[in-house]
Amino acid sequence: MNPDKLKIAILGGTGNIGEGMVLRLALQNLMTDGVKNEVIIGSRSRETADEAAKQALLELGNCGFDTSKIIITGNTNLEAAKAAELIILTIRFDHVLPLLDESREALENKILVTPVVPMAKEGNLFIYKPPAEGSAALAIQKKVPESTKVVAAFHNIPAGKLKDIVKCKAVHDAIVCSDDAEAKKLVMELAKNMGCLRPLDGGPLNQASIMESLTPMLINLAKLNGLKDLGMNFS
């Protein structure tokens, strides 16, 4: 892995949370100490991904950033995973496991980041619905090759604030869990340089169930208390 130019695939990168991640990760190329990278948006359709990549570059240009140093491309989820060294799964849990089956070979020796939250609606509120393994993170780890380093992160980042690259100065805490110390460190560095996150070490991967369960809680808290696009801070 070449830390001077990290290839990052954001599978499901055309979705709500993926969009902000693409912008914030791509912008790190303009920072003195960001991890230099190439962002590949993955989607079910290559055309949709391609279009999202063009839109992201356009938006960064419109904000006044020098896009000549920024690389954002689009591809199918499978091709994006093949090309990348670090893969972020911004995909609904029920679509994740089939996609991992399909792209198993592409995951060998890669870092796989899961912000995936299995949840369901019960009445007006959301509840956490972990699989038998205890969490999406542990179900994912069971599914991927042994050489894949699974990192749980970015579950509780408010999508609206993440996307708002110019105005949003709010800093939220991003808990990162993994059994692989090096992969965890790299993801914490990426998070730090997103400009709106304070990464916190959340311990080993089996702690991810708590982070996953926070997402339905944040949605419910917002709904029940007239709040919006909630993030978390610990102090």
Place this chain on the structure above:
Amino acid sequence: MNPDKLKIAILGGTGNIGEGMVLRLALQNLMTDGVKNEVIIGSRSRETADEAAKQALLELGNCGFDTSKIIITGNTNLEAAKAAELIILTIRFDHVLPLLDESREALENKILVTPVVPMAKEGNLFIYKPPAEGSAALAIQKKVPESTKVVAAFHNIPAGKLKDIVKCKAVHDAIVCSDDAEAKKLVMELAKNMGCLRPLDGGPLNQASIMESLTPMLINLAKLNGLKDLGMNFS
């Protein structure tokens, strides 16, 4: 229940988190819009509880507060529960269920507040260990009379900041869950007037497992990231 003078028992009130709760609740008698109350500290030994009550009054007096309007007494957990209208369980989970058995009659028609977190140590870190019912709150609800209104609250309040009634201006979020709307409202009002908490409606009691699981996470985050006495904020 007379809202002009609410009798509150804090079972296990001589412990770390109980101590701050006693002080903050008793102080509401000096506020224009606080719920006027009488605080009864419960403990396994009446003498220990009595001594803690005297110490609390002394501390409030030393801080310059007019203690003539403040009532804090001590008693056994059982007698405290009998005397109170609202009972707060600041007790370890493994001691809670036997105590509820013993004081079953005293719980009829009362509000029972649980900040109880079932957790265990695994290596250097804590993990959440809910009972078969899914959470301590649901196990407690199953145990008590049907007329008892169970409210889950105060799981994630940093004890040190809660105790520091003079200096601590930090405001943390306190999520409150219950199936009884009126009991939830009263506990949210008590929380608000503690002076360092913003109460948030967390929905029904079956949401309590998430709040309970946050406590080991906060302890782990503090340990892993060199932080201390962590509370939470949602924004």
